Amino acid sequence: MNREIFLATIEQRLRSPVRLALAGAFVLFAAMPYLLTILFKTAGAGVAPAGHGGLLGLVFAAGVLGQEFSSGAPQITFTRPLPRWAWVLSRGAAVAALAAVCSLLPFGAALLAGNAPGEVAIAALDQVLAAIGTSAVLVGLSSLVPGLTDLALVAGANIALQILGVVAQFVQKEETRKAAEWLKDHLAPWFSPTLEFTALYHGAGFSPHAVLVYASTGLFWFVVACWMVNRKELSYATD
C-alpha cells in the first residue's frame, strides 16, 4: 500500500463538503436515540439496530476510482512506477478506514448513555464491517463506470433486489416465488456484504459461510477494480 496515496485520499474525501454533510447527518441520525437519552436523562433504550455503516461506506467510497479517471489525475499518478493494484488498494483502504472510523462515532454516545460496553462493542463491530464491505463494493463498481455512476449502479442493484423481494413475497406461483427468493438471497451479499456479530453475541450459531461470503465479496470487488484499472490505457503511464 502507498502511504501518500492513502493520506491524500483521506484528505480529498474530507475536503468534500457534500460528503461531510451527508456523513454528519448519518452519524447524527444513528446517535440520536442515545443523545436523546442523555439529554432527557431517560432510561436507555439499549443499543438500537443501526444501518449507518453501509451508508457511510457509500458516502466516502462513491466515485473513489471513477471520479479520478474522469478528472484525469491517474495520468499523472502513473507516470511514477507505481503498481496499479497498490493505487487501488491505497484508495480503497483510505475510504474504508474513513467510513469505519465515522461509523464508530454514534457508539461513543451509546456508551455515554449507559449501555453495556460489550453490547456496544459488538454493535459497533457490525457497523464497521458493513462500512468496510460497502466500501469494497464501491471500489469495484467505481472502476467499471466514470464519475459517480457507481452510486447509480448500487441504487439500481438495490432496486432490483427489492423487486425480487416483492416477487418472493407476493407472487402466488411457487416456482417463481422460490426462484426470486433464491436469486435475491444469492445476489444481495455481492452488493451489501455484512457480518452480524450481534447475533453471535446473543447466542446464534457461528456461520463460517457468512464469514466467507463477506471476505470473498470484498476480495472479488478489489480484484475486479485492479483488473479494470490495469486495462486502462493512460498516456505517459509507466507499464
Add this chain to the structure above:
Amino acid sequence: MRPTDSARSLPVVLLIALALLLAARIGTALWEKKNPPRVYDRVSWLAPAAAIDVARQHRRPILYEFSAEWCGPCKILEREVFSDKDQAAQINSLYVPAKVVDRQREEGANPALVDSLQKRYRIDAFPTLLATTPEGEEVGRIVGYTGAKATGDSLRAFFQRAMLRRPGVTPGRPFPMTPPPDSSQGRS
C-alpha cells in the same frame, strides 16, 4: 522492467486467495444448507391452546409471538432476544410464552386457532409481541423488532400493567416446554 514487475501486474496470491475463498464459499453454502447454524431459542414456548390453559390455571400473563417462517425481523428477534439467556429467563419467569406462526403463505390457510387469535388481536404485521392478562385482555404490544433492550424493557412494563389489572398475577418458575404442537395449534 520485467513483465512480473510491471505496474499493471496483479499479485498472483490475490487471485489464488480469491479462487480459494470462492470455492470455500460455495462449499460452506452447500454444507450449511444441510446443517444450518443453530439458533438457540431459550424461551419455553407453549402451543397457543396449552398456553391459554396454563395461564388461567397459574394466573400468569400470556406473551404471544405472532410470526411467520418467511419473516426476516422475526429471525432477528429470535437471534437477539429469544436466544439471549437473560432475556429468555425474564420471558419464561414473567409470562406463559406462546408462539403463533402464520402458515398462510406456505399452506394456503392457517389453523383455526391461529386465525382466531390473529383476528381477535388484529394482527397485521410480523413480528408482533402481544402481552395479555391470563383472561386474554391485551396489556401491550410491540410491532416489529425494536432492539433487544427496548423489547426487554417493554415486556417488563407490560407485566407491570398486567399485575395492576389482575392483582393475582405474579412471576414464577418457567413452565416445561411442550413438544412441538400439531397443525391444529400452529407451529412453534
